[in-house]
Amino acid sequence: MAGLTSFLRSLRQVSQKTFTCPKPTSIPASSFQSSITRQLHDDNTGSKMPDNKFYELRTYKVKPSSFLAFMKLTNENMAPRLAHNKLIGYWATDIGGLNEVFHIWEYDCFAHRTAVRAALAKDKVWHASYFSEAVQMIDAQENASGRLLPWKPLQDQPLKEGVYALWNYVSGDKRLETRAAFLESDACKILSPDDFPMTEFRSKLMTPNPFSPLQ
Secondary structure: OOOHHHHHHHEEEEOOOOOOOOOOOOOOOOOHHHHHHHHHHHHHHOOOOOOOOEEEEEEEEEOHHHHHHHHHHHHHOOHHHHOOOOEEEEEEEEEOOOOEEEEEEEEOOHHHHHHHHHHHHOOHHHHHHHHHHHHHHEEEEEEEEEEEOOOOOOOOOOOOOOEEEOEEEOOHHHHHHHHHHHHOOHHHHOOOHHHOOOOOOOOOEEEEOOOOOOO
């Protein structure tokens, strides 16, 4: 998915415990469904929902014996979930996490997320067509939240096809070629360990599901 590179490079991790919405503003939501959620929030609370957009990154580890059934169920029954808020992308991990899916959802602020989660809990179609069956196939769930840095907007102009490892590549072999070329380059040879203050690196290769906006 073109745009995943820019998106993930632009995210910074933030904690839900330390995140605070700013004072209420009247900035409109980015989608029709968000507008409905906002209106319900405003009517029920008597205050304007603030606009402080962030992204939730969710990872589901699926039982190996159920992975194919889980993917089929997901590909065929995501419409009710997509009606509640904006999906950025949904992928299956090929390398870096077996029997794993990774998805990113957009929210206007944490109050918006709370409203969406409450609406999902009451959505009988969502529960009957997907959630009640899918939850039995999942071994573990992880999530994190992040915000785009102000100087790097989200770009949704996907490639027609490809696999991705935070950076997008047309194939896994192309990724190996690119990394080998970099290791042989003058730019790499002049680097020292002091140029890499990070203590840990992680890498995943992922392929998008058919309904994923970012392909």
